[in-house]
Amino acid sequence: TPMARAAEGRSTEMPRIVREDGRYALMVDGAPYLVLGAQANNSSNWPSVLPQVWPAVEQVQANTLLMPIAWQQIEPKEGQFDFSFLDTLLAQAREHDKHLVLLWFGTWKNNSPAYAPDWVKLNNDRFPRVVNAKGVMRGSLSPLAPATLEADRRAFVAFMRHLKQVDGQQHTVLMVQVENETGTYGAVRDFTPLAQKVFDGKVPDDLVKALKKKPGTWADVFGKDADEFFHAYYTARFVDQVAAAGKAEYPIPMYVNAALRDPFKDQDPATYSAGGPTWNVLDIWKAAAPAIDLIGPDIYDRGYEFYTKTLEQYKRPDNALFVAETGNDAVYARYVFATLGHQGIGFAPFGIDYTGYVNYPLGATKINAETLEPFTVSFKLLGAMNRELAALSLKGKVWGASEPTADHSNVLDLGPYKATVSYGLPQFGDAKPTGNEKPSGGVVIAELAPNEYLVAGYRARVDFAQAIKAGKNGYMIASVEEGHFENGKWVFERLWNGDQTDYGLNFTTVPQILKVRFATF
Ligand code: N0T
Structure with a gap:
């Protein structure tokens, strides 16, 4: 190195x-x-x-x-x-x-x-x-x-x-x-x-x-x-x-x-x-x-x-x-x-x-x-x-949000998709975000390839929506991989599915990096 x-x-x-x-x-x-x-x-x-x-x-x-x-x-x-x-x-x-x-x-x-x-x-x-x-x-x-x-x-x-x-x-x-x-x-x-x-x-x-x-x-x-x-x-x-x-x-x-x-x-x-x-x-x-x-x-x-x-x-x-x-x-x-x-x-x-x-x-x-x-x-x-984010940022492919003081969510415009970042939600179920006890959350998203994004955050939930309609019926999250980088290569650890994805992607105080793939159907 x-x-x-x-x-x-x-x-x-x-x-x-x-x-x-x-x-x-x-x-x-x-x-x-x-x-x-x-x-x-x-x-x-x-x-x-x-x-x-x-x-x-x-x-x-x-x-x-x-x-x-x-x-x-x-x-x-x-x-x-x-x-x-x-x-x-x-x-x-x-x-x-x-x-x-x-x-x-x-x-x-x-x-x-x-x-x-x-x-x-x-x-x-x-x-x-x-x-x-x-x-x-x-x-x-x-x-x-x-x-x-x-x-x-x-x-x-x-x-x-x-x-x-x-x-x-x-x-x-x-x-x-x-x-x-x-x-x-x-x-x-x-x-x-x-x-x-x-x-x-x-x-x-x-x-x-x-x-x-x-x-x-x-x-x-x-x-x-x-x-x-x-x-x-x-x-x-x-x-x-x-x-x-x-x-x-x-x-x-x-x-x-x-x-x-x-x-x-x-x-x-x-x-x-x-x-x-x-x-x-x-x-x-x-x-x-x-x-x-x-x-x-x-x-x-x-x-x-x-x-x-x-x-x-x-x-x-x-x-x-x-x-x-x-x-x-x-x-x-x-x-x-x-x-x-x-x-x-x-x-x-x-x-x-x-x-x-x-x-x-x-x-x-x-x-x-x-x-x-x-x-x-x-x-x-x-x-x-570090290196992945910095390289993608130079190409204009990085988005980020921090928890506001008054509001409890923010929206990131990724082009084909829209990411809503909410704060203070439980990991299971839908609810109205109330914010963390003290504003503390944040999220970073980076586009690796068309329909493929790195997503990581702290005390926040990320929900996606399609911003530009593509596909006959709509779009879906095809997979959410948790993993890490080793010498610039993505190393797969596990898939997130079920409870871990049904109510958005929930980030806690545990550092986790996700690779999210979207598909149309
Ligand atoms: C900074 C630091 C150090 C309420 C202050 C900030 C550092 C200097 N100065 O700890 O001295 O070397 O660059 C001044 C900020 C004043 C803001 C007052 C608003």
């Missing part, structure tokens, strides 16, 4: 993102791959903490650990680099047979330079901070300061150069996140004289062209949005230059994550991380940061409407959907199914380690095997058909 090859230090293919007809896959060892990820807490990026990280990663059955690499950690003194944590992490990831995604905590970590070295974050003259419209200095560093870009880029380049040396053959590391939740709280843009001068000038041609606007100043072209769009453009340009320089050393996929704004309303940018890749500025980020392969949302709202709307906003023909972070509370686990239904290439709950830290109210109040169980079961289920 590729992991075994990698463990022996033999060469594997470079990870990359491919696009086909506006759909995406992350290629790992030459084939599509789903990231079933787990992100460690912010301060778990130290060798002494790793023993508390791996058991939680194993517990949820994640295939990939997302871990910060902090600028303050690799360049505590200017120009002197220390990659010992990265080396330790890599060795342990290989021992645990896990992939890694590394998070560059540089100029921006949740808007602030907290993870930058002291020589950066304590030197306002050399590395100027954003000043808001009222003249108040904010914590966030200005994206327009050449010295800051220069310093961050140099550190990131050193990081990528080292990564290539230690992982350029084995590819344990799949992707790198450049910065973390960029943007600025408490200022919609930088109002320092340096920034003001740029703001009073013309919108750069590349952006005018990309957005099909008429040339002019920021205020002319963007009106009331000018401040935020300006900040977004220059933040994206900064990040793009860091990423491009890193890719020149070692070109693996690079992405950014987003602290979200309200997906439904025109939320005031003074109240979120303005300039970061929120949904209203995705076109700007796309135009300004071509070296960034994708923009992933960090979803910390439990609501079904919020969650699915956000998935829609970040799944675009020009953007692969990757849920870069989500809450680790049980109710979030089911959204991995909706993420797959939106052609997602990965999903990563945040705060997966046994350090004792919890980010409630964003996530769970307690992290242990019991509270993580819904993640464990879904990751086990999806992990068992």
